[in-house]
Amino acid sequence: MHDVVIAGAGPVGLLLACELGLTGCDVLVLEQDTGATPWQAMPLGMRGLSAASVEVFHRRGLLRQLVNASGADAYPADHDGHPDPDPRVAPAPRSVAHFAGMMLNPADIDADALPYRLPSPVPEGVMTSLESVETVLAEQAAAVGVRIHRGTRVSALRQGPESVTVQAGDREYQGRWLVGCDGGRSTVRRLAGFEFSGTGPQFTGYTMLATVADPDVLQPGFTLTPTGMYLQMPTPGHIGMLDCDGGAFDRTRQPTVQHLQEVLRRVSGTDVTLDDVQLVSTFTDRAMQATSYRQGRVLLAGDAAHIHSPLGAQGLNTGIGDAVNLGWKLAATVHGHAPDDLLDTYTQERHPVGAGILDWTRAQSAVMKPGPHAQALQALVRDVLGTRDGTTYVYNRTSGASTRYDLDSTHPLVGRNAPDFHFTDGTRLSDLMHRGNGVAVDFTAGRRLAGAPACRQDRIRYVAGRARNELGCGALLVRPDGVVAWADGLDPDRDAFARAAARWFGSATAWSPTG
Template sequence: GGRSLVRKAAGIAFEGWDSTTSNILAEVEMEEEPPLGIHRTALGIYAFGREEYEIHDGKIVFAKEGPVGVMVPEKNAGARTEPTLGDLRDALIAAFGTDYGLHRVNWISRFTDMSRQATAYRKGRVLLAGDAAHVHSPVGGQGLNTGVQDAVNLGWKLAQVVKGTSPEALLDTYHAERHPVAARVLRTTMAQVALQRTDDRTEALRDIVTELLGMEEPRKRIAAEMSGLGIHYDLGEGHPLLGRRMPDLDLTTPDGPLRLFTLLQDARPVFLNLDAPGSFDIAPWSDRITLVDAGYDGAWELPALGAVSAPTAVLIRPDGYVAWAGNGMQDGLQEAVNSWFGPPC
């Protein structure tokens, strides 16, 4: 987690920015019905909701009864004590003039926009992933996604190093690939926090960003960024697929249709041959790479990037990212297999 004792004990710096905003999040019992929904006020953004809801005509309709989920901004960021029912009551009264008969707190918590990142994801035998490596505002819902992708990036590399099929240097690609990704997440969330301010000038800026997001290209780019689908690891020059997430293609095989992502469920590398069967020779690695001969006639479309040319073969890492893509030649294939999955036995 963000306060990682392991990170501190390893002496890894956690650099970045202190919080500028703080919010209390709680589940409470109230005598009166608060105005359910999200409210932008001069004091900040307030939200009330219930766990049970339905969607009618694209709108959320909350249940009439049950505990209420509340989010309120705090006046000052950087509080060191745990939030209390009293803090929540004060914040509600400041914005709405009432606490809606708040009388019980089921749970209460606080989150801020503190934005920090570990300067090193690896120090010897210590490896950081998830919030231990990066914290930021939850706006946009990117934290868990980023942390899980850290773990998936690291898992197969650790396994290969532990098994001795790859040298320890493979572990250094973990920091090289994942550190820039979280650095961008920090940048995006800091920008989103700035856009959440409720003063007139920020409202004007929000209007302009909203207009931009009405346009195809900016919308696709920001969506790819926030969903994590646009991640591009710098694996050098080559086919546009190189270093990008392999699309989940509907393949045809002699045994029938096959969805590409099902091939990744074994957490092993996959060599997808879309050329004539036997066109590529990866026999020396057959103990660790699954070879699949298949056909695909559809378009190759990547998030943010759009249409790319069809490759004749793709080497896919266990985390779903493309380690090599060919256009009829085997150039660079052996080097890619060696560097990612170790030399043949």
């Protein structure tokens, strides 16, 4: 019997497998596809990773591999042999995307208004591809002992009190837990009986690789028009477009060159000509979400738990957040040291994030809809996005910087992604998290937390020392997913720390500051 069976070897399933494998869980991944497709490689597989997602790879020591696999010119400067940035000032982000096709100026982001940022060598975003992400994660999964069976489609499952049995092909596989990471049309979600509800589509979207006779008649980048939106990417012939037809064309029939040309002419307002179409896919802005991410011993993550339009590039990033939130909690449950309600916090924390993303994409669909009411709304939104506050707000939402879990604490850091504290010995907080452990940071250099009841060192790594900027903290506890679970001021309460450690990491023992 496996500890965990995962259906789906996309980025979410592979990242979850890596998180579990780091802790020594026996993990099996079942994937119906046998290999990569053109939709995973550049240019069609291009994806943007948000600041929060980039931090996930950084904390696991995988960012260098990802950047290199993505074809970037160089890995971003780090603290090995490079000048350190000013410890007091975090630089403004250099890039920000769009809202409903309306581009934002990164120079308008108010860096001082971004919550608890510190200078970091890590970029605030990475352009990559599904192929690159999956390659890096598959290599990491193999390194931590995860097995991946490809060409194996899940067709049935049954739950028992202590396990889940999965039928895939002509074999049965048994796991103590099953996680569906098998996409928007999730078989696991359907077979396990999850309730999936939401709203219907407003548009049909198209992504294609075509030969355009006269590409210069189309504007580069995103262009929002009175009849829809189109996107001309830098790669010749890589075009996206949105036709506000209520989703009528999506998957009802194969788009012809003539149909695609008609749609592109309508939404662009040009007489553009398509000579040929090599690849095309359709999608909609249907927004649906599982009411719970757990049914007994079956859980969902990524698109299996929530689907929405790709506007704002939120799908992959939300799935990455699901995987790192679930991974350490499920691992602790498998190993038997999780608090009783730890696994329930997965739905409690991630469901509101997913619901917020669905509303974020619904708002963009409403703004793009043809007609005088949407045109008036567009004018209003453009005015707001032209302000410093408006641009900063959108960046906060799309980067993950505004995500904060309700962990029943008034401390402003608790529930947020931990800043990458830079210790005076040159170490960064992220350096201490490569093995998927939590970290207890004692900025009092061991005077306060040393000897406190806490968890075993294989669950929480303890560091006592000073940082170049401590943000007014005396101590903090960081979960394996990078979220601050507890923080206190310059005279931290050792008993409060011990309670927080037991709350998130289980049974308590005494430790010394040398672990």
